[in-house]
Amino acid sequence: MSERKRVAVVTGASRGIGRAVAERLAGDGVHTVLTCRTDIARAEEAAAALRSAGHSAEAAVADVCSLEAITALLDRLDAEREGVDVLVNNAAQLKNGLFALMPTANWNAVMETAMGGTFRMTKGVVRGMLRRRWGRIVNVSSLAALCGSAGQTNYSAAKGAIVAFTKSLAAETGPYGVTVNCVAPGFVETEMIGFLTPEVRADFMKRIPARRFGVPEDIAPLISFLCTDGAAYLSGQTIRVDGGFAG
Secondary structure (H helix, E strand, C coil), X not given: CXXXXXXXXXXXXXXXXXXXXXXXXXXXXXXXXXXXXXXXXXXXXXXXXXXXXXXXXXXXXXXXXXXXXXXXXXXXXXXXXXXXCEEEECCCCCXXXXXXXXCHHHHHHHHHHHHHHHHHXXXXXXXXXXXXXXXXXXXXXXXXXXXXXXXXXXXXXXXXHHHHHHHHHHHHHHHHCEEEEEEEECCECCHHHCCCCHHHHHHHHCCCCCCCCECXXXXXXXXXXXXXXXXXXXXXCEEEECCCCCC
16 A cells, blocks of 8 residues: 655645745645635646646635635545645735724734634644644744734734744644744745835845845745654744845
8 A cells, every 4th residue: 555645735825925835845745735715726727737747736715714614625635635734824915004094804804814714724634633643834924923014013913923823832732743833934026015115125125135035936945844754853933034134
């Protein structure tokens, strides 16, 4: 009987950092599930490209704000592939605005996607990892969680909560061979920073010793490593990937 292939779920994987991470994990030989909220065409395009390259991948609609959608996906993976071994919580959204004028709906939407989604997805897979005594959970936070960002109190709060969640959960799961880590990217060239004006970009660039914004492929190798056997003694950490940003 052939050895069971490990299974990874990457949320928010139809584009940007999530897609780059999914491509890297699939290339590592892991069966990779690329989830999205609505953009299944783009997620399936990415998964199809990976399959064409000889890797094992699939796309799935699973809104991380919906417990029913998450449960349906994870139940299927339990039945078809004996569970999930690697989880990358990447899904997030922006609804920027000054806090004094921020609608409650915008606060809730950002918190429910980033922190709520991380909670629901992790809750759905962690028992199986503990039972198998092996698992890798990587949560994608942000430089905004560590440095603050005007106009992003909702996003910064959600991403900061993920940092605290990571450290506490790692303390619980460590004895069972399950690591939990956090990656905090700086400015990365994705659609999420499209709102930055040229003037703001130039100002931030002065504070980055690498003298460039990152690309998703700068983030994916670290997450890939954190999901390997070789990272077994690395847990509860938040690692900045920001070109040395001074802030």
